[in-house]
Amino acid sequence: MAGWLGCFKEFHDAAAFQGEFRYNEPMSGHTTFQTGGPADLWIRPAGDCFPDYGAALLRFAQARGIPVFILGGGANLVVADAGIRGIALDTGGYTGALFPQDAGGGLPRVLVKAGTPMDALVDEAAERGWSGLEFLAGMPGTVGGAVWMNARCMEQSMSGVLEAAVILDEERRRVTVPLGPADFSYKKSPFQDRDALILAAVLRARPGSPERIRAEAARLRQDREQKGHYRAPSAGSVFKNNRAFGAPAGKIIDELGLRGLAIGGAMVAPWHGNFIINTGNAASADIRALTEALRERVHAARGIRLEPEIRFVGAW
Numbered sequence: 001m002a003g004w005l006g007c008f009k010e011f012h013d014a015a016a017f018q019g020e021f022r023y024n025e026p027m028s029g030h031t032t033f034q035t036g037g038p039a040d041l042w043i044r045p046a047g048d049c050f051p052d053y054g055a056a057l058l059r060f061a062q063a064r065g066i067p068v069f070i071l072g073g074g075a076n077l078v079v080a081d082a083g084i085r086g087i088a089l090d091t092g093g094y095t096g097a098l099f100p101q102d103a104g105g106g107l108p109r110v111l112v113k114a115g116t117p118m119d120a121l122v123d124e125a126a127e128r129g130w131s132g133l134e135f136l137a138g139m140p141g142t143v144g145g146a147v148w149m150n151a152r153c154m155e156q157s158m159s160g161v162l163e164a165a166v167i168l169d170e171e172r173r174r175v176t177v178p179l180g181p182a183d184f185s186y187k188k189s190p191f192q193d194r195d196a197l198i199l200a201a202v203l204r205a206r207p208g209s210p211e212r213i214r215a216e217a218a219r220l221r222q223d224r225e226q227k228g229h230y231r232a233p234s235a236g237s238v239f240k241n242n243r244a245f246g247a248p249a250g251k252i253i254d255e256l257g258l259r260g261l262a263i264g265g266a267m268v269a270p271w272h273g274n275f276i277i278n279t280g281n282a283a284s285a286d287i288r289a290l291t292e293a294l295r296e297r298v299h300a301a302r303g304i305r306l307e308p309e310i311r312f313v314g315a316w
């Protein structure tokens, strides 16, 4: 057991905490690939202790040089088989959305806590008759992860509906950062260059008919289902698309006949060139090796350097 865990216990016992924490927690239970070794310490604060406990924990860790990894829904991650050294701070217990009738300026805003599952937010918005978020229906992961990744589907990005983020900044102060599309680019957010914890997002929405919103969300979920998104454990698209390549990454992989290519338990989905799936016993190392093999094969055939969208994290 790492030496700092003793002083963590002292810190933790003195803090106001609700939720769960475990030592040597396998990350395979917290990632959609269902792979990844243990985090030295995994903590999921529940309820509204998250911001204060999170700030205290980050200060505690910073003072001792203990790395902290922020874990959302694990829907875009390949965690090393050796796991995560230090702390995995899981946002999944910090959920809920506040739907004001009108927060000024005539446009409604929705304040959503970072751990809220994206899909649950779409459902709640539909129930309350707030439109504009349904393009995210069926997307695994949390609101915080979607902001950090600038998640994108149906030709729309998270940045298109994001007005501000409430964060714990590098000094662990709670600040609200106003944001606009100019702060983001394709699958890139300003938080990728910062050491900040996203606590909540302020999103734009507009009044709409619950029936219409529900129908659109159901259509998009069905579309994902038909495309095989949920047929096997994965992290969605492996590679970013780039207009300069002339075709989507998945199409290039298809054209080279690489669907079904496998290394260990990892396989290019036979039904989707840009998905790698865990066929049941994949190690994260298999997924990484297959990702590299695809990059090499595409580079050799087309001279294109595909850029992974999935994130390799932990003790590689």
Ligand SMILES: Cc1cc2nc3c(=O)[nH]c(=O)nc-3n(C[C@H](O)[C@H](O)[C@H](O)COP(=O)(O)OP(=O)(O)OC[C@H]3O[C@@H](n4cnc5c(N)ncnc54)[C@H](O)[C@@H]3O)c2cc1C
Residues within 6 Å of the ligand: 032, 069, 070, 071, 072, 073, 074, 075, 076, 077, 091, 114, 139, 140, 141, 142, 143, 144, 145, 146, 147, 148, 149, 150, 151, 152, 153, 191, 196, 197, 198, 199, 229, 230, 234, 235, 236, 237, 311
């Ligand atoms: C079947 C399937 C379909 C998918 N379809 C799409 C799609 O259409 N479009 C798309 O863009 N993606 C898609 N993805 C990928 C994934 O859903 C998104 O990337 C999602 O936004 C990841 O969110 P998460 O909460 O799981 O983040 P995680 O994977 O847990 O983390 C991703 C990164 O965000 C950071 N992070 C997470 N939360 C916070 C926080 N609160 N504060 C600071 N940093 C944080 C993490 O440290 C990590 O670096 C798909 C995945 C699957 C499995």
